Amino acid sequence: MAPGGAIMLTTMSTSLHFRAIEHLGTRIVSGKLPTGHVMLAEHLEDELKVSRSVVREAVRVLQSLGLVETIKRVGIRVLPAHRWNPFDPMVIRWRLAGEGRGAQLRSLAELRFAVEPAAAELAAENAPGTLRSELVEISLAMREAGRAGDMATFLELDIRFHALVLSGSGNEMFANLIGQVTETLTGRTVHGLMPEHPKEAALQWHVEVAQAISDGDGDKAREASSSIMRETIADLSPGWAGQPRVFVPVERR
Amino acid sequence: MAPGGAIMLTTMSTSLHFRAIEHLGTRIVSGKLPTGHVMLAEHLEDELKVSRSVVREAVRVLQSLGLVETIKRVGIRVLPAHRWNPFDPMVIRWRLAGEGRGAQLRSLAELRFAVEPAAAELAAENAPGTLRSELVEISLAMREAGRAGDMATFLELDIRFHALVLSGSGNEMFANLIGQVTETLTGRTVHGLMPEHPKEAALQWHVEVAQAISDGDGDKAREASSSIMRETIADLSPGWAGQPRVFVPVERR
DNA sequence: TCACACCAATATGTGCAGACATCAAAACTC
DNA sequence: GAGTTTTGATGTCTGCACATATTGGTGTGA
Known part of the structure; x- marks a missing residue:
């Protein structure tokens, strides 16, 4: 779906196509349908109890994500994971929901570490003036909320802080990572990986970033x-300790 | 399409759906179909001289890229650019082909600068041993080819060098940027942005990277x-001088 | 007269069923 | 073994029924 899968999910959940x-998607990404597995459109119709058009439109979308390919006279074949578009919001969501959760979190964290x-x-x-001043305000409010131990407010401000930095870069690819960063931050709090009070140094760094910008x-x-x-990485890395890395082949030209 | 649109393009070019x-996609990304423009599926059938099923499957894919939304009783509406998935290979290709070329090149360069x-x-x-040693070999061959002014060989090695680094990271998101980096490197040579001989310092840096890895x-x-x-950025940045930056809005939660 | 709520008409996407076209794998012929 | 035919799955087209949101009209009350 469009950047912002969660919203789409609610507005489109009635559509057979989306379902x-x-x-x-979930079954492929989870590995229940392994690489090379071949399905028949007709079989999917029966399995999902939907008509051919629904199956075809769904397959077309999955094809555009690199999850499957369709071959005449053969069927719909599941492609290897290194062919999937790792930046697609749906693929990310499916990986986070299943087996690949640890590896996906690590990938996102490393990307974020590089990008932020x-x-x-x-x-x-490049950022516009209003964004700069809002950033300073937020960083100060974060420090206050952090020291007070008001973690709900802190999380909300933290999310907006990082979103503003990404947006303020004026690079739409960076800005597109807002959703994933938001998910990371919420996840960290929800899963109890945050201390009672954020570290004072971390609070200060946020203020520094804002001031420098x-x-x-x-x-x-x-x-x-x-x-x-x-x-952040130090806090999160235990979550994916021991996850095997995948080295995608570099095809010779 | 799957990561690697160029390949798909050749294998699928006969398909009505793909066309x-x-x-x-090109008309939306180029701005010929402006944000908010509403089309009717029926009208698209006439315009493209194809049947409903083809139009519907195409629209579904564009919808998954965030380029359009479909609304009952209204039609197919073009979404604003900040809703497009900037990481999708097709979107990138369309932007590179048209108006947004400069801005797209800058975005990719900045991303690459952050990621590499x-x-x-x-x-x-993390890289496996064979990859490390190949990297050293290539960096030395690059230095040789560079000093000899054999730019064809140099480009080939350069592409493989950077692909191996990205692949060797063991992060599939980084590895997925191989295609874009390849395009950048080829483009730089094809468009005559490379000097007769690569700078000696640049050659040395490549060897250093390989050795350090x-x-x-x-x-x-x-x-x-x-x-x-x-x-690299210094070489390329004249190509997008003066491109306006787009700041995607951060919606309040 | 105006404002608002309600209801019916209608255009458009969504989903279904069946047909034929196309193409490549597999079987077959020589 | 090479070339040909058969076969079976996707690709494409079409007609139809349904769901739904916009639109405009209708009625009621202030």
Whole structure:
């Protein structure tokens, strides 16, 4: 679905087409339908109790995500995981829901670690004025809420803080990661990975990032953001300890 | 399409469904069909001279990319650009082909600048042994080809070098950027943005990255990779000078 | 007269069923 | 073993019924 799968999910949940995508997508990503497995459209009609058009439209979407390919006279074949589009919101959601959860969280965290400092640097150079000042306000409010131990408010501000940094970069690919970052932050709190009070240093780094962006100091913004990321990774990494890494083949040209 | 749109493009170019996606996708991304523009499925049938099933399957795919939404009793509405999935290979390809080329190149370059050093660091920690040694070999061959001014060989090796670094990270999201990086590198050569001989320093940085990865020295690998990226950005940035930045709105929760 | 609530008409997407076209795997012929 | 035919699955087209949101009209009360 469009960036923001959760919203779509509610508005489209009545559509048979969408349900077919979910059904097949989750089963493929979870590994229940292994690589190379071949299905017949007719068989899917029976299984899902829907008509051919619904199955076909769903298969077409999955095809565009790289999850399956259709071959005449053969059927619908499940593609290997390295062919899936790892940036697609639906694929990410399905991986988070099943086996691949740990590996997916690690991938997202590493991506975020790479991107957020870069986004902070760009925001310092490009962000509109209103965004800069809101960022400073939020960072101060975060510090206050953090010290007070008001974790609900803290989470809300934290989410908005990181969203603003990503948005303020003026890079739409960075901004597109807002959803995943939001999920990470909420997940961390929901799963009880946050301490009673956030570390004072972390609070200070947020203020630093905001101030540096506000001052247009790209280097400082990047550095402070890196510090936050290091801390975040340290908090989260136990969640994916021991997950095997997958090395996608580099085909020779 | 699956990661690797170019391949799909050739294998599927006969399909009406695929042509419909391309037709609509390019026109939406290029701005010829502006945000909010409403189309009727029936009208698209006439325009493309195809049947409903083809149109519907195409619209479903575009919907999953966030390019359009379908509303009962209204039609098919074009969504604003900030709803498009900026990581989708098709969207990227369409943007590169039209108006948004400059902005798209900048986005990709910034993403690459953020990701490649991180990938190099991870590769130093995780890459399999064979990959490490191949990387060293390639970096040395690159230096040789570069000094000899054999730019064809250099480009080929350069592509494989960066692909191996991304793949060696063991992060499938990083690895998925191989296609875009390849396109950037080829484009830079094809469009005559490369000097007669690559700079000696750049050649040396590549060797350094490979050696550091081979030695498992993550910090050094990251630093050397950053140097390459700074150089690369400096070479390419004139290509998108003056492109306006788009700040995607952060919706309040 | 105006404002509002309600209801019916209607256009459009959604889903279904069946037909024929196309193409590649598999079986068959020589 | 090479070439040909058969076969079976996807690809495409079409007609139809249903669900639903917009639209406009209708009625009621202020």
